[in-house]
Amino acid sequence: MGGRAVVVGGGIGGLAAAIGLRLIGWEVTVVERARVLADVGAGISLHANGLRALDALGVGEAVRAVARPQYTGGTRTPDGRWLARMDGAALERALGTPIVGIPRAALHRVLRAALPPECLLVGAEVSSVDRSHPTRVRVPLDGDALDADLVVAADGVGSRLRTQLFPRHPGPAYSGSTVLRAVTEHPVALRTDFELTWGKGAEFGHIAFADGRAEWHAVVNSPAGVRPADALAAMRRRFGGWHAPIPALLEATRPDAVLHHDIHELATPLPAFTAGRIALLGDAAHAMTPNLGQGACQALEDAATLAAALATEPTVPAALSRYDTERRPRSQSVARAARRAGRMGQQLTHPLAIAVRNTALRLAPSRATVQAVLRHGDWAPPRLPLAR
Structure with missing residues (x-):
């Protein structure tokens, strides 16, 4: 089965979906509302499930080539004491690949390079779709329109298409936490590949990149919409007394490089990831808190699963039914786990609760940390039958 697809959103999930659809013989147009592809964003960790999805899409090795494996690190207290250490080598033995850290911009570039330039329509916005025809979907674009056999809504946590498809759903909810992040201007001397440090209602973490x-x-716990006049100065005040290398990371950052976003999630799960010939994907379907590092990985799983379903099922409706059946329970379970992880991690403020958590982490055997990662990272991708 082949056809014409319109992917709304040129982020990680949308680009991955386009790659998968083209692999199985579909014509694809990715519609991205940004007028300039500035590759904004800081960095992410990709777990084994995300890398396996990228392998299924044919771009795993290209991603690994610009990523840095995470073998060392773990979780600490603000004074530097270790709560739990990460055994990246054990994860690699169990899963065949370590977790890797990569700048978002580098991941975007790899994904775009796997698509012909004419696939990407930049500076065009899709706010609604016309589903009146039973076998086609019309996508209005600035007075014109695209007709498609399938629309993939990968338009993020604030998805307009999700709102159109599920008008009674309450939409994204504020998690109670806000995140500030940046990439350092120059290399920083780091002893570990990845760290998290938990304080009272706050977390600071780093991901080391291949270029240093x-x-x-x-x-940090915060009311929504609160913005300091000087974000970097606020971070230095809040975290400057925490253990090394936190002060050095802040010192190596330009003030204009700091990004600040409130964290929203779909706390109320969607009743379906599909409607007619439209599939929701990534944050549009299951926006979650970042506490497990699974947001992008789940979007990549979505992309590989959607392509496999369309390649093997006889009709688009049958494929989307299978996609919903396979993806909704897993991704919503991961979202619930991420929410719980945040409440027991960064969001804790009561001194007794923090002490109990820290003691439990220190006493837990190292294999418990490995098992916690395996619980979500050990996912087998579907095989994609490539178009002839």
């Missing part, structure tokens, strides 16, 4: 630079992020 690093991404850092700070997650």
Whole structure:
């Protein structure tokens, strides 16, 4: 089965979906509302499930070539004491690949390079779709329109298409936490590949990149919409007394490089990831908190699963039914787990609760940390039968 697809959103999930659809013989147009592809964003970790999805899409090796494996690190307290250490080598033995850290911009470039330039329509916005025809979907674009056999709504946590398809759903909810992050301007001397540090209602973490630079992020409990006049100065005040290398990471950052976003999630799960010939994907379907590092990985799983379903099922409706059946339970389960992880991690403020958590982490055997990662990372991708 082949056809014409319109993917709304040129982020990680949308680009991955386009790659998968083209692999199985579909014509694809990716519609991205940004007028300039500035590759904004800091960095992410990709777990085994995300890398396996990228392998299924044919771009796994290209991603690994610009990523840095995460073998060392773990979770600490603000004074530097270790709560739990990460055994990246054990994860690699169990899963065949370590977790890797990569700048978002580099991941975007790899995904775009797998698509012909004419696939990407930049500076065009899709706010609604016409589903009146039973076998086609019309996508209005600035007075014109695209007709498609399938529309993939990968338009993010604030998805307009999700709102159109499920008008009674309450939409994204504020998690209670806000995140500030940046990539350092130059390399920083780091002893570990990845760290998280938990304080009272706050977390600071870093991801080391292959070129020696690093991404850092700070997650803090905060009312929505609160913005300091000088974000970097606020981070130095809040975290400057925490253990090394946190002060050095902040010192290596330009003030204009700091990004600040409130964290929203779909706390109320969607009743379906599909409607007619439209499939929701990534944050549009299951926006989650970042506490497990699974947001992008789940979007990549979506992309590989959608392509496999369309390649093997006889009709688009049958394929989308299978996609919903396979993806909704897993991704919504991961979202619930991420929410719980945040409540027991960064969001804790009561001193007794923090002490109990820290003691439990220190006493837990190292295999418990490995098992926690395996619980979500050990996912087998579907095989994509390539178009002839």
